[in-house]
Amino acid sequence: MSPSELVSPPAPPSxxxxxxxxxxxxxxxxxxxxxxxxxxxxxxxxxKAEALQQAIFHVLPSARTSAAYRLDxxxxxxxxxxxxxxxxxxxxxxxxxxxxxxLAVQAQGxxxxxxxxxxYGYSFTEQAIVGIQVLESxxxxxxxxxxxxxxxxxxxxxxxxxxxxxxxxxxxxxxxxVKHGEKTKxxxxxxxxxxxxxxxxxxxxxxxxxxxxxxxxRSNLGDFQGEE
Amino acid sequence: MASSKSSTDEFxxxxxxxxxxxxxxxxxxxxxxxxxxxxxxxxxxLATAFVLVMSNIVVSSLRTFxxxxxxIATYILIIATFVTVVDYVIQAxxxxxxxxxxxxxxxxxxxCLILGRAEAxxxxxxxxxxxxxxxxxxxxxxxALFCLGAVREILGNGSLFxxxxxxxxxxxxxVMILPSGGFFTLAAWLLLFNWLKQRKAKKEATxxxxxxxxxx
Numbered sequence: 001m002s003p004s005e006l007v008s009p010p011a012p013p014s015x016x017x018x019x020x021x022x023x024x025x026x027x028x029x030x031x032x033x034x035x036x037x038x039x040x041x042x043x044x045x046x047x048k049a050e051a052l053q054q055a056i057f058h059v060l061p062s063a064r065t066s067a068a069y070r071l072d073x074x075x076x077x078x079x080x081x082x083x084x085x086x087x088x089x090x091x092x093x094x095x096x097x098x099x100x101x102x103l104a105v106q107a108q109g110x111x112x113x114x115x116x117x118x119x120y121g122y123s124f125t126e127q128a129i130v131g132i133q134v135l136e137s138x139x140x141x142x143x144x145x146x147x148x149x150x151x152x153x154x155x156x157x158x159x160x161x162x163x164x165x166x167x168x169x170x171x172x173x174x175x176x177x178v179k180h181g182e183k184t185k186x187x188x189x190x191x192x193x194x195x196x197x198x199x200x201x202x203x204x205x206x207x208x209x210x211x212x213x214x215x216x217x218r219s220n221l222g223d224f225q226g227e228e
Numbered sequence: 229m230a231s232s233k234s235s236t237d238e239f240x241x242x243x244x245x246x247x248x249x250x251x252x253x254x255x256x257x258x259x260x261x262x263x264x265x266x267x268x269x270x271x272x273x274l275a276t277a278f279v280l281v282m283s284n285i286v287v288s289s290l291r292t293f294x295x296x297x298x299x300i301a302t303y304i305l306i307i308a309t310f311v312t313v314v315d316y317v318i319q320a321x322x323x324x325x326x327x328x329x330x331x332x333x334x335x336x337x338x339x340c341l342i343l344g345r346a347e348a349x350x351x352x353x354x355x356x357x358x359x360x361x362x363x364x365x366x367x368x369x370x371x372a373l374f375c376l377g378a379v380r381e382i383l384g385n386g387s388l389f390x391x392x393x394x395x396x397x398x399x400x401x402x403v404m405i406l407p408s409g410g411f412f413t414l415a416a417w418l419l420l421f422n423w424l425k426q427r428k429a430k431k432e433a434t435x436x437x438x439x440x441x442x443x444x
Binding site: 012013017018020021022024025026029032033036037040043044047048051136138140141142143 | 293
């Protein structure tokens, strides 16, 4: 080996160079992220609001406009201005004549894989759930996700009875899941073969949510009527 | 040897000869997980391609500025930034798509294909060549994901891009949509690619043999 080949390794770069690279790249990346966030934020919020609006009109087919209400501590409903996000919200749907047709309520519960979030429409005249739309679910593709596509299963929610007891304190009949093809009562949910856990989860989360909301909504009906 | 290659060669190699999925078998997590429909697969492939191209451009233009000791940390920072950008853009374009791709967008950060190209190629080559390399590899990756996604959607759901292809009586192969279907489809594609490669090599070998005989 000739002496020229025995070069010593290059001196390590100074700490300054390392800091310069890391901090420089960090600042550049931070600025880029913030600017993209600022640009896309209004579009993302509009998309989310539109998706929610569409879901409300899907579960309340005769509604043309909607308004968000918040349940306050006193047990009454207050019209919500502006930002329609957060807990304890229901969405009232009105038809062309500004008549109240029903309420859309969000509910969630544990499914087979993860939390299932859905929105359902409650009709005053029918005292029933008249439509559901799953907002979020990670159920097994091809099996559990039939809760969103199976026509026989969705048929359950075209008139699922949630009438209240005479004193208005609770549901007259809890929503109960039954095996596929064994539904006899209007408050039973006909399950899906091959997606038992997911369909039972839907029935359970609807029961829990309706048990909470329907008596409260019925005892405060006046709160929604004044809004035009 | 690398310097003798033109930019076009850098672009072409990612599409076929060094395809990230079918030849290098890199980034298998998104390949298997998000290829259940053609749309998801294509969107994921394009998102990855965008991150790959942008990180290659930035890494190669900063290659003299970044000391060797902190290069991996800096590369990850650059990649994570572009992944965040893609994340916001997809949310702005379509919430439905964003829900379908879910956590896998954020996981592009740890896709070994991207860090691999930054480390093995972009940090040693010019911006122009790195861009071509990123484009080739990215499109190759998106193409491979689409190949998987299309097969899985057609067999598992009887549709392509959500458009039904068969009569109602078509019995869907649900297993193709489930995770195991990803493995089956990938195996079939790898088999096809390797068979094509071997056949080509054999043909070339016989051609050279024949040529030699003729010369003799």
